[in-house]
Amino acid sequence: MLYLASVGDHSVATTQAAELEIYRTLHQVLLYSPSKDREFEAALPLALVGQQLASAPGRFAAWLMECLRATKSPDVVERCVLAVALNRPDLMQVALRTRLGRSASWRQHVPPSLRALRATATRRSPTLDNRLFLPLRRVISGHFNEFSQENALLALAKAVLEADGIEEALGNGLHVGQMEIRCSDWSLIQALPNEEGFLEIRFELGIETDPLYERPPWVEVECAWLYGLGRILRSCITGEFDFTAARYLATEDLSKYSGLRSTWFKRRFGLLNTGRGLLDEPAPISPWLSSLLSVLLQWPGTDIKGENAASFLAAKTRIDLLDVVLERIVEQRALYGRQSGTPMYVVPTQEGCAPVPRAMRFAIVQPMLPRRDQFDDKEPCRWSGKLMAQHRRHLAAVCRLTYQKLRTWATAQELGEDRSATSEPLVDVILFPELSVHPEHVSHLRALSDKVKASIFVGLTFIESAKHAAPINQGLWLIRTETPGGGRTFQYVWQGKNHPTAHERKMGVRGYRPFQLLVEFPIGADTPTRVAAAICYDATDLALVADLRERSDVFLVAALNQDVKTFDNMVAALHFHMYQPVILANMGEYGGSTAQAPLRQHERLIAHVHGVNQVAVSVFEVDPNTFKSTAKPKPAKELKTPPAGYKGRPPC
Incomplete structure (x- = not known):
């Protein structure tokens, strides 16, 4: 009977079995059969459940007003009105907006805040006047x-x-x-x-x-x-x-x-x-x-x-x-980023943990799909079932490859394969390129994180934004937090793209970056390490990177860029001017994923994948703590001289 109610088949509504009385009532309220007094009070909770199975606000409002009009007990009327107002204020608003609702006697039992609420058809931002209250x-x-x-x-x-x-x-x-x-x-x-x-x-x-x-x-x-x-x-x-x-x-x-x-x-x-x-x-x-x-x-x-x-x-x-x-x-x-006009927020992966003095471990994942020609220029958010299945299979295979590559890499480290069985992660951060994962496939990334205990930054495919009534380009942070007893939680935070490319603007994509996120990892000699990320073209915004120079310790770039040489030069410039490691992941269609740090000579190029049409996973360690100050003793690796005006990042 519950299944039939969920699919709108009420042919069993007259069933007389005593054990099915509640289910019979559910079918009756979905048929909007009138009731009154105690019968109405007993049916109302089931009517609210029915509106979640088959929502029809207009019909429910008409049924509610008819039942309230037929109910003679003032106490029952008051309790029923308050129940709807507190639990489903949206349905009560529909009833209040009707002609009968505006003059009904039961209106006095609706909370004053709900009566005064002016319903709006759309949730547009109001015009904010600086002069008026x-x-x-x-x-x-x-x-x-x-x-x-x-x-x-x-x-x-x-x-x-x-x-x-x-x-x-x-x-x-x-x-x-x-x-x-x-x-x-x-x-x-x-x-x-x-x-x-x-x-x-x-x-x-x-x-x-x-x-x-x-x-x-x-x-x-x-x-x-x-x-x-x-x-x-x-x-x-x-x-x-x-x-x-x-x-x-x-x-x-x-x-x-x-x-x-x-x-x-x-x-x-x-x-x-x-x-x-x-x-x-x-x-x-x-x-x-x-x-x-x-x-x-x-x-x-x-x-x-x-x-x-x-x-x-x-x-x-x-x-x-x-x-x-x-x-x-x-x-x-x-x-606050004064030059870019961007508020910045720090979200720690582990609150209250003392930083561990070690290098951070990163992985760059370079998948092959989706290709540039698989995006529909007229409907960038639309994907056929066939393409979705192909992308899902490819992402699952890439996640398996990443896990195997990380395990192989771990065998060459001091802790070896046993690291995967401890609380210490195989890597701390995994970076995917721009537009590389559909929002419906994020579960694959959660599974990968559970295997290697890493936080992940990934560029999502275009999303239709209700705020802009247009597609937007967003990255997603999966911030992993280990909980006592061996559990874990994920905090999901978007990282927007403020500057669409010329091709994206032709597709109708809007820029949207309301904030810049700094993810704080409990890794470092004295202070935690803060990691910032940007989506492709935003990394060329000099105002943003100038703001981040004093606030982040590692800069990630999720890219989908065919001009590999230009972005190689950009990373080569940014890692010095920001004076911190810069890590870029590009799609395998174009290649060119790279990681560079302000070290001297050949050591500055930590990782680089050359060539097109390649699936690749790069794993490496880098110590961001080395670049936080100019007043440290000489490290094991010789660093570049800091850029002019750089005084070191303040303690977190």
């Missing part, structure tokens, strides 16, 4: 929500904590719908300028209490303002008025079944505050921000560990917490 809910509702990035969120947290009377307002249920915001220059919000009054807020509490923002019973009265701040910050990241929801809960494509959704009540107990739990795209949610949200949105069943959490838990007053936020703002302001 704007509703915060409208600012965060667009696809280009500035506060989905940590830098802007820090500026907002500072403005909130500096506002007069904010503790009492947060404790009494202040939410994003009651706040207005003004920024003196929205284009600079990620830069965190040190300017008085750069970001200002004002707020006004409503008369009605809102059940969405009531203080939970496990939160002490004196800590209610902390919970209120967490609600606002989490809403701003996701862009949703319901702070418990990830963005996808209200915006995902309902034509794809993605499992039963959790309820608002359960989400309040177990909020996931990592990148995958907050946003609908891979984004850099740092451990600092994740810990802050977890501490603010406190739950007695959660044990939050780490240095960041300790500093948050020690902040007992608004001023204490403001000091912690200001300290983080200073760190992020120093990381």
Whole structure:
């Protein structure tokens, strides 16, 4: 009966077996059979499940209003309205927008924040006027929500904590719908300028209490303002008025079944505050921000560990917490790339681990597919089933070859083959070229990472972006984190390409690089090693590489470039001017994958694959710590003289 319900066959809806009563009710609500009073209250949860099996918001809204009109018990009406409003606010909005919904008596039971929400057909970014106070809910509702990035969120947290009377307002249920915001220059919000009054807020509490923002019973009265701040910050990241929801809960494509959704009540107990739990795209949610949200949105069943959490838990007053936020703002302001106008975020692979004094191990993978002529110029995101199968087989074979090559390479090292059986990785980073892996085939990379315990940077094939209504070119970091007990987790973070090539522009590809990621590995003599990556043509952006010179220790380039000689010369120049190892992976169709470091004479060329139409895997070790300072004793290998003006990278 459950299978028949999922395929829309309700021919068994009249089955009378007592054991199948719940399933019979599920079929009845999918047929939108009217009910009332207690019968309606019992059927409503199944109706919400049915909307995940076969979504029809308009029909559900009509059924809901008919059942509410027929129900005579005010208590049942109130409970049913609140259940829909809390668990499926998108369906309640459809009902509220109808002619009958705008004047229905049950409307009074809908939370005020949901009644005031203006539904938009598309999630375009609103026009942000630098002179006016704007509703915060409208600012965060667009696809280009500035506060989905940590830098802007820090500026907002500072403005909130500096506002007069904010503790009492947060404790009494202040939410994003009651706040207005003004920024003196929205284009600079990620830069965190040190300017008085750069970001200002004002707020006004409503008369009605809102059940969405009531203080939970496990939160002490004196800590209610902390919970209120967490609600606002989490809403701003996701862009949703319901702070418990990830963005996808209200915006995902309902034509794809993605499992039963959790309820608002359960989400309040177990909020996931990592990148995958907050946003609908891979984004850099740092451990600092994740810990802050977890501490603010406190739950007695959660044990939050780490240095960041300790500093948050020690902040007992608004001023204490403001000091912690200001300290983080200073760190992020120093990381901001002034020349390229790019915010930068550090994501560690292992938080709180002391760096290990050894060289880093890299692998460059040069596959053959997809070839340039396999991309459709008119529909670059479209792939036939035959091509997808061919690419999947090729990627699987390349991953097997990479694993065998790494094991063979390991036998020549001191630890030999036994290294694969220990917690130490065979290699630390594996680099794939631009446009080399389809997003549906990323599972092969996870399997490869599990075998060699490496993080991976790969260029994905073109992706249709809802933000731009156009294809974009993105790279993907698979950041591997080892967990206690032998487990592991992956954090997925996109690395965008801001400068499409002339051929890509003809295909309609848009540039999109909202941030630059720095992946931090616990490897180095004194400080961890930070690795940055760029997609092909972006590596020629001198503003970006100038910003990265003082912030990264290794520079990766995922390329798909037929002008091999030009990119060889570029790497030869960059490894000196950035004064760090530069590693480039190109497609096998053209060859030319290379790795170079600022060493003297023949030692500077660490790896280079010559020739076209070759599948190749290059493995090597390099010590980035050598190039971090100009004041170190003479190393084993003779280095080039640093470039003019280079004073060394500051400690992490």
